[in-house]
Amino acid sequence: MDRDQTNGTGPPDPRRRLPRTDAVLADPRLVAAAERLGRRVVKSAVVQAQDRARRNDIAAADVADTAVRTPPATAAALRPVINATGVLLHTNRGRAALSEAARQAILAASGHTDVEFDLVTGERAARGRSAVAALLGQVPAAQAAHVVNNGAAALVLAATALAQDREIIVSRGELVEIGDGFRLPDLLVSTGARLREVGTTNRTSVADYTTAIAERTGFILKIHPSNFRITGFTGGVGVAELAALGPLVVADLGSGLLRREPLLPDEPDADTWLRAGAALVTASGDKLLGGPQCGLLLGRADVVRPLARHPLARALRVDKLTLAALEATVNNPETPTRSGLHGESCALRARAERLAAGLAADGIPARAVDSRAVVGAGGAPGVTLDSAALALPEVFAARLRQGPTPVVGRVVEGRCLLDLRAVAPHEDGSIAAAVRAAAVQDAVDADRACT
Ligand SMILES: *Cc1c(COP(=O)(O)O)cnc(C)c1O
Secondary structure, eight states: OOOOOOOSSSSOOGGGOOOOHHHHHTSHHHHHHHHHHOHHHHHHHHHHHHHHHHTTSSOGGGHHHHHHHOSOSSSSOOOOOEEOSSBSOOGGGTSSOOOHHHHHHHHHHSSSOOTTBOTTTOSBOOTTHHHHHHHHHHOTTOSEEEEESSHHHHHHHHHHHHHTTSEEEEEGGGOOEEETTEEHHHHHHTTTOEEEEESOSSBOOHHHHHHHOOTTEEEEEEEOOTTOOOOSSOBOOOHHHHHTTSSOEEEEEESOOSSOOTTOTTSOOHHHHHHTTOSEEEEESSSTTOOOSOEEEEEOHHHHHHHHHSHHHHHTOOOHHHHHHHHHHHHSOOOHHHHHHHOOHHHHHHHHHHHHHHHHHTTOOOEEEEEEEEOOSSSOTTOEEEEEEEEEETTHHHHHHTSSSOEEOEEETTEEEEEOTTSOGGGHHHHHHHHHHHHHHHHHHHHHHHO
């Protein structure tokens, strides 16, 4: 609803009279924006601008100009953010940032595609066949692969198809909560499988597994505890030893490394686990692999193929955009996640120094400091990566988060740290601009305090 600026104390000042919403929406720039974004998004920008004018934050005459600058870049409210947290992968920030190759593949696949169609024969073809081929190329020990919606879906499909009304033998030290209150044991039991927990939190032996093996065993599950680490008096049984016991071994990798990553020597990978004798490996696509959200099932053909044909597979299948991004990521593994992992700390330090010097020259209290980054999102717990950060006064944290290009840092000991390990070098300019805008805010607030 539109309201006049009348307050009953006299005729309204025409310069302060709020323009009507419809009149503002008729501005050709907003008409163009509405064509791109939808009228609803643009109207909400106008209403916001009118509210600001009512609060005397902007002049009534500036409502249209302000509304033109307000709408998001796309019709979805999901905002891109610069991840300066020093956590490479975080579920709250959408985990892996996609590579340029993956982004282009998504764009190319967003119209009609040949996702389930053979252009040569004109017949139906297997969905996701080229993504699967790319995966098999990277994981020589896998005979077959299938892609589902996420890592949890991969486990659900395996448990449903291989262990419904049967038992899954699993070590008590591997029954993890994967985040936001979701626990793998609950997920597994929800499929109608029964858990046969063996061993203790810190130690499980081969004998614990052998005594549990029975006619009713569906499979032995090995879970990589990817988001925590137990140290001290510990002992577990490796995939190779489990594979020698008889029942199928399903191994939940979590992190999604297809091959060994020398920088993360304790992080298992799909190829090694399959070579060690796992019949099936499950993993996420958007953790260390650096791809889109999806779940990978890799392993023996006689195990993977029936899973892909199970009725539940239809409910867990991925869309063409995911398949396109996954294939591009596997074919061109130079992802932001990989760059973040491999970035030299001296190069990060040089970037931080450069940013700090530029900002300090403008009187902004910015300094370059050493920092420690982590992988996050169920990858390499306990591993820290040397990093560098821009240190600012703590007040900057909230302002940077709420700026036009949100920058998310972390607050440590009264300072706002912008860690550069997960920030692409081409984003440094946006960080500098965001910090400058946040510093101007300081000046505006100081002005207000004086008047
Ligand atoms: C992350 C993780 C999962 C769940 O994968 P999503 O892709 O988040 O569904 C399952 N198991 C392990 C070991 C994990 O690290």
